[in-house]
Amino acid sequence: MRHLLSVTDLDAAAATDLLDTADRLRQALLGREVRKLPTLRGRTVVTMFYEDSTRTRVSFEIAGKWMSADTVNVAARGSSVGKGESLRDTAATLAAAGADCVVVRHPASGAAHRMAHWADRAAKEGVVGPGGPGTATCVVNAGDGTHEHPTQALLDAATLRDRLGGIAGRRVGIVGDVLHSRVARSNVFLLATLGADVVLVAPPTLLPVGVEAWPCRVGAELEAELPTLDAVMMLRVQAERMRGTYFPSAREYAVRYGLSERRAALLPAHAVVLHPGPMVRGMEIAPAVADAPASAVLAQVRNGVHVRMAVLYHLLAGATA
Amino acid sequence: MTGDLLIRGVRPYGEGEPVDVLVRDGVVAEIGTRLSATAEVLDASGLVLLPGFVDLHTHLREPGGEESETIESGSAAAALGGYTAVFAMPNTDPVGDSAVVVEHVWRRGAEIGLVDVHPVGAVTVGLGGERMAELASMASSRARVRMFSDDGRCVHDPMLMRRALEYATSLDAVIAQHAEDPRLTEGAQAHEGVVAARLGLAGWPATAEETVVARDCALARDAGARLHVCHVSSAHTVAVLRAAKAAGVRVTAEVTPHHLLLTDATLTAYDPVHKVNPPLRTADDAREMRNALAEGVIDVVATDHAPHAAQYKDTEWAAARPGMLGLQTALSVLVRACVEPGRLDWRGVARVMSQRPAEIGRLRDQGRPIAVGEPATFTVVDPDDMWTVRGAGLASRGTNTPYEGMRLPATVVATVLRGRVTAREGKVAA
Structure with a gap:
């Protein structure tokens, strides 16, 4: 799994695997005094939200933090987007700045697909990515228009x-x-x-x-x-x-x-x-x-943290394995 | 014997035995076998001779959109695509809604000289859809405008459309309608159907085209006016056109190469190179476009050539501008869609690419038969050649071709405009 853009990227086995990982991570955190796993130490996760969100954004950030990733939040408001920067340039900027993973929410259906396409194309062309030239940011779709979440x-x-x-x-x-x-x-x-x-x-x-x-x-x-x-x-x-x-x-x-x-x-x-x-x-x-x-409703929110931990784990830890 | 150009061993309309065609002073001087003359020779053995193509629907982007196309780069693309005349849509900046602007476009086209550039005048001031532009001034200008369109936008106000149709009858002009009910397509991004539903793209329903065409046919009937329907995309619209034509309405229609060949199945990667207005529709719609073209319910192929610089296309889907390149791929796409399956022969290609568009656009010296005394305005086609489309290799400034990497049949070997070779073997005349 290079990116998570659509549920159709997952067959039943892959989806079940993610759910099982989420369960295991939940178990691993249970009863810990310090709710933190070292799994993604040194990895950087950027959440880039072009639409309002409470639970998705917070749970991605908590998911990253509980696995010791460095998490950075960028809001479209107050960023270069307000100066007219294109989505493509923003994506390239985040990659060059060292984002191993970009979690994106955008009002345009297919925005995450485009970001994944640009990331892969840039890596192929040897453009500087999170781990140096030729490395690609992975993209997680946190809601694109009326397409998928x-x-x-x-x-x-x-x-x-x-x-x-x-x-x-x-x-x-x-x-x-x-x-x-x-x-x-x-x-x-x-x-x-x-x-x-x-x-x-x-x-x-x-x-x-x-x-x-x-x-x-x-x-x-x-x-x-x-x-x-x-x-x-x-x-x-x-x-x-x-x-x-x-x-x-x-x-x-x-x-x-x-x-x-x-x-x-x-x-x-x-x-x-x-x-x-x-x-x-x-x-x-x-x-x-x-x-x-x-x-x-509240169980959904809590499960959201574990599932997002599993997704980040599969994308970021899986990539190095 | 002397002449300007001798085309050797060519088969007019791909029919009969090869002949030699001698051109002198811009007209066909002689057609025969083994002609000898002191003239530039074009060896055309195995090639097909067609009347030069006429495109009723081109966006040359100048003035105002020079980062995407200029009259010069668009003229080159036209000549290389086998075109000898193009109609340039007025959605430029400033809009082509006055004699001043259309004369500028016409003059630039003539200076470049690779293709006859006929500006289309706007129907309404600034394409605003509220006040009629000065149609007669444009018609009597040096550009001699005979086609008016707000293309890109629909003349939606029924009273305004009625008045424009009525007024145009006094100019022998045609109103070319971009048929799209704006209320039914608010925010629309893709053909309303299975693909758009899955992709979460707001739907552009086929009824938004069909209903406007039905209304306009009734208005044209009452006014006795000429109506031309731009870029027909829906099978339902074809049914409306068939009925209107049977009832004697003076309506003509065009289809784009992309609506003949491509479908909305290509949208799944959200690559905006496939974003176009009207949108790519279903395989059933595309099949009906091919049927209607063969049947004559749709009169012509028009490219809707719409170059866009990369910054307008390499974006998320919703932010991208609609439109795709067409001038240099139209012939090949038509051959793939209609000639190879046996729906059109070369005479049919001449009809839909040259003869009928010239008639609709009121061009007297284009789309003429290949005969002695007629203008030497030709496209020489190699029907057996294949080529691979590369957007970066096309003459347009924008590279937004939906056929990138596709191998397509038929190439334009030469384009001849009133005896002058404007393009040959992939290069335009210096």
Whole structure:
């Protein structure tokens, strides 16, 4: 694994391997007085976020720090990006400055692919990289536009595996704004790779044309699906990506697609409620449901640190092995 | 006997026995076998003689976009691609919306002299879509503009489009529409379908083209005006055109080489060299483009040659400008897409690359038959040669070809404009 750009970079074995590594790292940290492993000492991880983020950015940084990597955060605001620097030049600058790994979030779908392409091309051409001329930075996609967010899908898979004892054969519902959701795309494809049965429930306006080619089913009605689910993932309605009317009102959306207390009661007792965050309480999820024992929202966050440790480990420690 | 140029052993339209073609004073003086004359000789045995190509849709970028292309570099690309006339779109800086700007483009083209450069005038002032530009002033200028387009943008206001169509009838001009409903394509990045859904690219639905073409056909019908549809990309649009033509609407249409051959399956690496407007669509759409061209529902191939300097293309997908090079690859792509599979013969190539575009653009001395007394304006093609496309080796300033590294059939051996060789064996005339 040179980069992590899309969940389709991973087959079932590779994904499982990452989840197993995440488990092992979690075990290794358990009960330690000093929560730090020496694994990535001397390695530099730069997070480059062109969009706002709390949990992804923090968990990547903590993941790096817990493995003794040097972590540097760059915000698009306050950097040379504000002076009109191109993504390509920024990527080359970070590589030359010594970034072994760049974790990037960007509003353009495919931005991480382009950065990986530039990194590999520069290395091939002998341009100076993190370890001197001809070495390449590895790129981790921390969310590119409406395309993918692979580490989110991995942490969701880790959470489901914990809570349900496995993923193959389990039925997972993904509810809400699929059209604008990179989380949905990564989850649909990773969960299908791992053998889950995925069903989408969304207003027709928030499903992409072409969804019929995805390895999942589109359900008609939330209440009909809920009793059959092992897990339900509520997506945030992404007002910031919307260019027009997709539904009449927040109220009507909440009524038809929100996970109310009454609806949550339709889920089987063992079912898990997931949300990638940030939640809009009262819109796609009722506050009481978000805070109920079935909710794995905070477990997701914690698993996010371990999964991101595993990803950095596979990319950076694996490279030297 | 004396002459200026003797083309030996060439087969006009790739038909019949080889003949010699003698050119004098820019016209065909004699066609026969074993002609002897004191003239520059072009040995063309085994080669195909076609009327010089005419491109209704070229972006030469000058004035204002000289880092991507100039009238000089674009003229060279045209001559090397077998073109003897190109129509230069007005989305320059300043916009070609006045007699002053279109005359400048026309004059620069004439000074360079490698290809007839016919400026296209803007339909609206500044391409703003609000006020009609001075169409008659441009038509009566030295540039003699006969085609108007806001290409790059759609003339979306139906009343403005209606008035432009009506007004143009008094000038025998054609309105060339970039058919794209702007509301249906807000933020659009790729053909709306399976590939865009997977890649998370905002969709450019085919209906945004189809609906504008349907509306414009109705407006052209009522006005008795000539409408030309730029770069048709969707199978649905072809159905609209077929019906409109059957009903007698004066509508013509073009397809680009890339919409004949390429599909959105190439988008998966997010390389913006494949970003173009309208977007690459599905294999079914591309097949329907080839059918429609063979059938004549689509009249011509036009390149939509759109050079971009590297800084506009070597970016993330959303930041990249749309467009791709076309002038030097159009013939080869057409041969690959339509001639090799038997959908078009060489006479068909002459029709879609020369004769029909010249008629639509109202050029009297282009796209003419190969016959004595006609202008000696030709493209000499080697149908059996193959070449590998390298963007850096093309004459354009931008190198944004989607065919990089592809091996394609057919090469242009020579281009002749009114008896003068403008390009020969990959080099333009000094």
